[in-house]
Amino acid sequence: MKLKTKDLLGLEYLSKSDIELILDTANPFKQLFTRSIKKVPTLRGKTVVLLFFEPSTRTRTSFELAAKRLSADTINIAAATSSVVKGESLIDTGKTFEAMKSDFMIIRHSMSGAAHVLARNVSSSVINAGDGFHEHPTQGLLDIFTIREKKGKVKGLKVVIVGDIMHSRVARSNIWGLTKLGADVTVCAPPTLIPPDIQKTGIKVSYNLDEAMRDADVVNVLRLQLERQKDNLFPSLREYTLLYGLDKTRVKKAKKDLLIMHPGPMNRGIEITSEVADCPQSVINEQVTNGIAVRMAVLYLLAGEEGVPPGQQINDKE
Amino acid sequence: MSKTIIIKNGRVIDPSQKLDKVSDVLISDGKIISAGKPVKNKPGAKIINAKNKIVVPGLIDIHTHLREPGHEEEETIASGCMAAASGGVTSICCMPNTHPVIDNQTAVEFILLKARNEGIVNVFPIGSVTKGSLGEELAEIGELKKEGVVAISDDGNSIMNAMVMRRALEYSKMFEIPVIAHCEDTSLSKNGVMNEGYVSSLLGLRGIPKESEEVMVSRDIILAGLTKGYLHIAHVSTKGTVDLIRNAKKSGVNITAETCPHYFVLTDECVKNYDTNTKVKPPLRTKEDQQAIIEALRDGTIDCIASDHAPHTIEEKNKEYDLAPFGLIGLETILPLTITYLVKTKKLTLMQAIDRLTRCPAEVLNLKNRGTLKPGSIADVSIIDIEKEDTIKEFVSKSKNSPFLGWKLSGFAVTTIVGGKVVMDNGKIISG
Numbered sequence: 001m002k003l004k005t006k007d008l009l010g011l012e013y014l015s016k017s018d019i020e021l022i023l024d025t026a027n028p029f030k031q032l033f034t035r036s037i038k039k040v041p042t043l044r045g046k047t048v049v050l051l052f053f054e055p056s057t058r059t060r061t062s063f064e065l066a067a068k069r070l071s072a073d074t075i076n077i078a079a080a081t082s083s084v085v086k087g088e089s090l091i092d093t094g095k096t097f098e099a100m101k102s103d104f105m106i107i108r109h110s111m112s113g114a115a116h117v118l119a120r121n122v123s124s125s126v127i128n129a130g131d132g133f134h135e136h137p138t139q140g141l142l143d144i145f146t147i148r149e150k151k152g153k154v155k156g157l158k159v160v161i162v163g164d165i166m167h168s169r170v171a172r173s174n175i176w177g178l179t180k181l182g183a184d185v186t187v188c189a190p191p192t193l194i195p196p197d198i199q200k201t202g203i204k205v206s207y208n209l210d211e212a213m214r215d216a217d218v219v220n221v222l223r224l225q226l227e228r229q230k231d232n233l234f235p236s237l238r239e240y241t242l243l244y245g246l247d248k249t250r251v252k253k254a255k256k257d258l259l260i261m262h263p264g265p266m267n268r269g270i271e272i273t274s275e276v277a278d279c280p281q282s283v284i285n286e287q288v289t290n291g292i293a294v295r296m297a298v299l300y301l302l303a304g305e306e307g308v309p310p311g312q313q314i315n316d317k318e
Numbered sequence: 319m320s321k322t323i324i325i326k327n328g329r330v331i332d333p334s335q336k337l338d339k340v341s342d343v344l345i346s347d348g349k350i351i352s353a354g355k356p357v358k359n360k361p362g363a364k365i366i367n368a369k370n371k372i373v374v375p376g377l378i379d380i381h382t383h384l385r386e387p388g389h390e391e392e393e394t395i396a397s398g399c400m401a402a403a404s405g406g407v408t409s410i411c412c413m414p415n416t417h418p419v420i421d422n423q424t425a426v427e428f429i430l431l432k433a434r435n436e437g438i439v440n441v442f443p444i445g446s447v448t449k450g451s452l453g454e455e456l457a458e459i460g461e462l463k464k465e466g467v468v469a470i471s472d473d474g475n476s477i478m479n480a481m482v483m484r485r486a487l488e489y490s491k492m493f494e495i496p497v498i499a500h501c502e503d504t505s506l507s508k509n510g511v512m513n514e515g516y517v518s519s520l521l522g523l524r525g526i527p528k529e530s531e532e533v534m535v536s537r538d539i540i541l542a543g544l545t546k547g548y549l550h551i552a553h554v555s556t557k558g559t560v561d562l563i564r565n566a567k568k569s570g571v572n573i574t575a576e577t578c579p580h581y582f583v584l585t586d587e588c589v590k591n592y593d594t595n596t597k598v599k600p601p602l603r604t605k606e607d608q609q610a611i612i613e614a615l616r617d618g619t620i621d622c623i624a625s626d627h628a629p630h631t632i633e634e635k636n637k638e639y640d641l642a643p644f645g646l647i648g649l650e651t652i653l654p655l656t657i658t659y660l661v662k663t664k665k666l667t668l669m670q671a672i673d674r675l676t677r678c679p680a681e682v683l684n685l686k687n688r689g690t691l692k693p694g695s696i697a698d699v700s701i702i703d704i705e706k707e708d709t710i711k712e713f714v715s716k717s718k719n720s721p722f723l724g725w726k727l728s729g730f731a732v733t734t735i736v737g738g739k740v741v742m743d744n745g746k747i748i749s750g
Contacts, residue, residue, distance in 0.1 A: 091637070111639065111640040112640070113640075117637065117638055132522050133522030134523075172522060196525065200516050
């Protein structure tokens with residue numbers, strides 16, 4: 001099977017089988033990491049441009065490593081040191097790299113829909129690495145990959161996403177991906193941080209973390225943007241932590257095999273305590289490792305390669 | 319150009335006289351001599367065959383943005399007039415949010431002078447309510463009126479200070495011109511770029527709740543009740559606003575209202591591909607609002623259909639959704655959208671639709687001898703081919719920011735006559 005789209009803009013636009021294809025293909029790439037040479041020649045000669053209009057550590061590094069482990073050439077553009085500061089538009093920036101014959105553009109942008117704008121204007125494959133509050137599809141994929149790997153399935157699992165759902169692209173990508181694969185999703189936050197009518201996507205909404213976590217198989221804790229307090233979305237960090245912080249007491253009351261996730265970077269002591277973040281049920285560091293494998297699979301499939309069925313190895317011959 | 323025009327065998331529809339019959343219209347020296355009566359050919363007269371077409375009073379757009387002075391790259395008075403003529407619109411009322419703002423008599427004089435010299439349709443300026451449209455101090459409304467404004471409005475900016483709005487409604491009473499209110503509680507709409515709801519949740523775009531409009535409409539209705547002033551609500555976009563206006567009219571408040579084609583044709587679903595031509599204020603709402611607005615147009619709760627023609631260049635619009643300016647152009651699509659989505663769908667009769675585009679706006683703005691084909695009135699006439707189908711491909715307007723690009727519509731103006739002079743014929747602009 002192949003992926004039929006030019007771009008990866010969001011999990012909303014992928015079918016269940018597309019998502020499964022990416023997850024299956026990520027498996028052999030992950031196995032590659034146990035070798036001493038973690039590289040395959042698949043994308044040799046391809047150019048990957050990383051356009052980061054917003055600060056990022058893990059996503060940018062993860063994409064860059066993914067591209068490099070596929071032998072592609074990568075170029076890193078940080079908005080702060082590019083022509084963007086001279087007022088160049090997103091479209092012109094995209095067209096400039098297009099003229100340099102890029103094959104992939106990976107974009108991180110503070111505004112929702114920015115990846116769509118770029119994709120409409122360039123023929124390179126565009127991968128959305130997070131646009132505003134809209135989607136962050138590879139984060140969604142790596143979260144689901146991690147859940148599937150640990151739990152052996154996704155269908156029927158009870159997954160709680162807790163935190164600032166309103167302003168979270170991670171939440172939206174998780175909601176689309178998880179519901180397509182048949183998980184039972186609950187989002188949990190104060191009403192001020194729940195997007196209107198979000199239950200129409202087929203999920204549940206809860207304002208009470210203790211109730212939401214009863215019978216939960218997975219809890220995905222979102223990063224709280226500390227400046228949201230200024231918009232009166234919650235009265236204080238203290239109250240937020242009391243109501244929605246994941247601590248030992250809450251974890252103890254939950255299922256023994258509860259999987260604890262966080263997309264990073266964490267505000268330790270606010271949305272999650274250090275004790276919980278570093279406990280055996282936490283897979284936060286594995287999420288990072290899996291991120292590279294998933295992003296390799298995405299690049300590989302968008303390059304038009306045939307997907308890798310479960311149990312098979314990646315072809316690393318030139 | 320002959321001074322006498324005979325429009326033969328058209329279906330003459332004039333809501334001001336409840337006239338609907340196949341007959342002739344006689345125009346001489348810029349005036350309507352007769353409409354709806356057979357006219358014998360006269361030597362030297364220009365004959366227009368309107369068989370299978372409808373002949374109506376020229377359309378009046380009560381809400382237009384011409385960008386001159388200040389943003390001539392988007393639209394000039396001349397280009398806006400040509401766009402109007404091409405859409406069958408014979409009179410446009412231009413909003414004062416230019417640079418500088420039309421808040422003084424010199425600025426009004428400039429608009430009227432330019433319109434006289436370069437415009438091919440009638441231009442009626444709207445003055446600002448407050449100096450600089452800043453919502454603080456009243457503009458010299460008396461001077462503005464004397465110079466020729468037909469209404470006052472701080473359109474684009476909502477007047478957030480209730481006392482300022484109260485004084486505006488109170489003071490302007492003596493001039494018998496409406497205060498046109500752009501109703502938006504900016505503390506509720508803050509940073510929003512589209513309707514708040516399920517679609518904004520999915521797209522991750524900041525929402526503008528319907529209530530940001532309705533809260534302000536409620537306040538202004540209450541103030542109009544207090545002052546007995548004349549309030550006109552611009553671009554109604556929600557069911558809640560419709561209900562408020564309906565109740566206000568019932569209880570005798572001096573209030574009128576308009577809506578725009580995009581509010582009865584489009585919904586927030588159209589934003590899904592982040593097309594910035596769907597970014598408009600108030601934002602595109604939902605099916606429920608759409609239905610309420612159509613019903614309000616039918617029963618007369620909403621008086622007029624206006625274009626809210628808001629030109630923006632491709633450079634301004636072709637960017638991230640958050641960064642693009644609000645507004646879309648409408649002069650060339652107001653008629654076919656009304657015909658296609660209200661008349662062809664049998665939601666409004668042809669008579670009702672033409673009424674909301676001609677007689678009603680003339681009445682709202684007290685434009686004497688316009689929006690009618692009564693003998694002696696000014697010969698502003700549109701001839702429309704209801705059956706003409708076309709795909710929207712290009713625009714006469716300087717700007718192209720329309721979400722209807724590529725849409726197949728029917729019901730286009732084929733001839734536009736302003737003051738007894740043909741200014742558009744078969745899609746061709748005739749100027750000079």
